[in-house]
Amino acid sequence: MANNKKIILGLLAFIIVAGAANQSQAQETKAKQAATSQVPIVIEANDLSFSDETGDIQATGNVVITNAGQRMEAAQINGNTKLSKVWVKDKAVLSQQGTTITGTNTIYNYKLKTGSMEMAKGQVESKYISGNNISMFPDKLTINNGTATTCPAKVPDYHISADKIEIWPGDKMIAYNAKFWIGNMVIFTLPKYQQSLKPNEGSGVFPRLGYDSDDGAFIKQRLEYPLGNTVSAYANLDYYSRANFKPNYGLIHREKDYTFGIAQGHFRDVDSNWIKKEPEFKFSYNPHRLGNLPISYTFTAAYGKWSDSAKTSWHQDYSLYLKHDPIKIGSSANLNLGTGIQHVRESYDDSTQNIWKFDATMDKKWSERLSTWVGYHYTQNNDTLFEYDKTDLSRELKSGFTYKIDKMNAIGISHSYDLDNHKVADVDYSWYRNLHCWEAKITYRAERDQLRFDINTSKW
Template sequence: MKTKILAGLLALTVVTGVEQGAALAAETSENREVTVSRIDVEDTIDAAEATNTAIAQEAEKDDKQPVASKESAKDKSKENKAKKKAPLKTKQTKKAPLTIEGDELFFDDASGEVHATGNVVVTQTPDTMLTKELRGNTKATEVWIDGEATMIQPEMATKMVGHTVHYNYATKLGTMADAKGMVGNERVAGKNMQFFPDKLISHEATMTRCPAKVPDYHISATKVEIWPGDKLIAYNAKVWIKNTVIYSVGVYQRSLRKEEGNEMPQINYSTSDGLSVQQYYEYPLTNNWALATNQAYYTKQGYRPQYSLIDREDKYRFRIQEGHFRDDSSNWVKKEPEFRFDWYQQRIGQTVWSYKFTAIYGKWRDNAKTSWHQDYALYFTRDPIKLSDSLTWYIGTGYEIVRESYNGSRVNTMTFNTSFYKTVSPKLTVWTGYNYTQNTKNLFDYDKNDVGREWVNGITYTLDRMNTISYSKSYDLQYKRTHADTFTWVRNLHCWTLTLNYVKYKDHSNSNSFNWNLSLARW
């Protein structure tokens, strides 16, 4: 018979050192063991505070109710009926209860010792532990597992499988041997895994995003610290392509945010710049500060390195950067240096709108001029509007101010962007959009919009799981002429992506361009 125990008494015993709790425990329980299929333990206070402070509490008594047991324990259970208490009320925020379920669960309500077998599930929302057998203690909120176990932590985007597990649900500290699994998009394996409230540490570890049995690339390290969704730090790291080490480094840091670089070399080709090879490297200084460099060589441009000092916080990023920078249209500028502040996208209250802000101040140089450049941009986006199951509407608008010391100019620009995406079939997507830029007459070509009033239409078709093609047409509504036709082919090379792009300009604003890029696949 399945039994659910909302153990108010167990909740009380979490608060160690309370005389009232000891008295109630002595009054309502004897040292005995019962067999049940589920136990709920109310975790009513912060574990760290519980170990240092005895909190006086009042227990609200409920009706007496016997604990259900198997036939072999019926007589003993009748003689020792447990008094069921309501969960205790405290000033602390109540946490999710710890629930242990299994095909067979042996429980001593005096000591808190638990032994579960069968299909065992341990839950403290939203975290889940799955195994076949465990030992534990409800008062210490700890579990021990000798065999295989699966740990699922949705808030940390983590799912690990291993054995010899010890985990404390109050402190969120634990260990797992021979662990392997997923942390976000990273495939992580380690001889020993340590769990913390905000991070994981994997010893004798390997990491990759490639799902192959022998990955196309991976990192190995004596220790890797991972803050899910934020960053990782690898110690004594080696970067591999297949079974060959391409380089090694004492300490390596990589951001896990979407827009940041990665540890693998990138190979590119463009008509204007020729063949290029780039390598990004980042070294941690503190928890938030890091030094970074992107070493790049172009056959038509030569050596073009970048250097940065970066501060990453929860809501913003600040960078001091110097070097040669290239935009998507092959326009170059040298920053000597530049100070950049990025306020990450934030929702405006409970509305459907979000905003982000960027401020730039620095010395810019190109082949013709040098200027102290200032750029302040505020941009708003609305949540996508689902017009139907297959049609989505996107809207964004912003305002930008650009100042230049070279000619004393100030350019104020309003922007508006909207687009509709239609999924015609699982293989076919079409879109149309309108982009408005009030003023395109900036001093530098770098990062400048070429078309003030643009109407763009496009189509993407997936030929098979390895190949996708797309075509888009940019039309200049101001001058009533086609600006550019863009043809793209994306080839899936398993754990790498090859992108070929050809742009044919119709308004003679640029010469035609051909580009290709070989980079890690992004999942």
């Protein structure tokens, strides 16, 4: 077994520890007092040398460097403790907080969390990236002459290429002079493109195709163009063979704590109800903790002109919702609780409604293949002026399951029961098919005799 050496660059001392195969305990060889408040940096290698005077480090053989959630692996590195820098000429792997990048000619500063890497590729959360050169900063990555995709295949079915791609993990991605590829064909280009990476906010960059028995075959495309660091213009270009062209567009201003937007155009809910906003202003306060309690809350306020086929109204909507952190029940079940109030005003009939809500859902993962859920949803005073986004049932018992047949196929059933009228409200049967890097989903809503099929780049 090869000798192994370790150096710990700590809060109070630089310590080099050497251990041989026939030694039962590590032997401390050197220590020095250091005036620094850094989290300890640990360097492990088969062979390691350290200059107390200059701070130079040379390490070869299974080199691993760890520091505050950061990890670098390489066959050989050079570095300097006084500069907090390391250099790797050949292959190096850098991992930190959902990001893993592999490349050559790496320079990295552990103190500043900045660096660069050439001929790099890797993964940033759900994005697979590559580039001639990647620059790393504490809050973002800059990829020069690079690509990005959510397709993990060696040769992706679809990807974006751009002169420069900036990624703020968990926030957004901006691509400059972007080309959008399906296979080996460029389908369109944009001088600048932005995509949100926030949960439940991002939208597929590539067209979404499908069929809906109410509105016919459809193709959907979202485009977003940044006007500044926090402001973007967007357009959702949706076309239905029966409902025709139904676009919507607007401006959105995203901050850490809130989002403010202006939207205009046609909008459709999951029950095929349409509304036209002319326009609507909406403020959303992002989830925040309620003191030290295991509860978070959100607040939204919207005001705008709504129209459907029969009426037009100036619509006001204010919602406050509180959600408890998931409550663990056993090793594989969670109980989710939430409650809130929605205040709606309409100019059409001078109506005012206070809508109270309560939700309780339990989900359980029985195995890697089978997951089930059951939930109770209560809505008081749900008889609103518009059908769009209306809660259909006052008291609903909802249950269902998903089962993975294999890595390519899954099925699911969702069952909705009307507790007030003691009847089945909806039964949805779904089949999911993994098409390499695309997902196909077919859903049949039995109680409404509705069929929906769509294909997109989302993975199940």
